[in-house]
Amino acid sequence: MSSLSLKDNVKEVLERIRNAAERSGRKSSDITLVAVTKGVPLARIVEATEAGLYVFGENYVQEARSKIGAITGTHVSWHMIGHLQRNKAKEAVRLFDVIHTVDSKRLAEDLDKYARDAGKTLRVLVQVNVSGEPTKSGVAPEVVQSLVEDIVAYRSHVRFCGLMTMAPFFDTPEAARPYFRALRQLRDTIAAALGSEGWSELELSMGMSSDFEVAIEEGATMVRVGTALFGERH
């Protein structure tokens, strides 16, 4: 695709985000577009920054490594959105600003240790397997609170910022709505359990190319969009 169509895609996705936000009485500035760049070559990512994108999501530490090293724009932010193995935790801490996929106490403990060594505070989200599909990563809804409390109490270099989920794949976006709604309700429960101190602003990372508008209507604050921006992956 030419750079023109990437620009057009960015414009269209931002427009759809704005409309979905308006429909649900929210501001589009409350929603972060995470441009998912797995399989997208570096040159296209550079183009994407020129088209105004500045938050990127990668699924694999190894693939992210070379890209992140090459893109040096000061206000570009990188999010890890794929399953993170503990043996990649150290490098993930070095590469990423936000990890969307914390799914165990041991991973949180490792991230905390490496973040402390690196002198940084890492923002994390807990990935929740709302649908219970065995092929999906993430923790069961019933154990989210205990994982979150552990992070908040003991992991001082990891800042708990919210919840992430992937809805099952459906032919119609509307079918994903109950899963997004369930994550929002879980977020509200967690926020209430944690008490005052800004926990009302916990993020909801949900919605992809096929269903991000429905996710926004259900309260998404971060949408992870690849195909609608960059075209089909090969």
Ligand SMILES: *Cc1c(COP(=O)(O)O)cnc(C)c1O
């Ligand atoms: C690939 C991926 C996305 C983006 O998917 P698209 O359908 O291309 O928008 C979002 N979230 C996660 C976790 C992904 O792996």
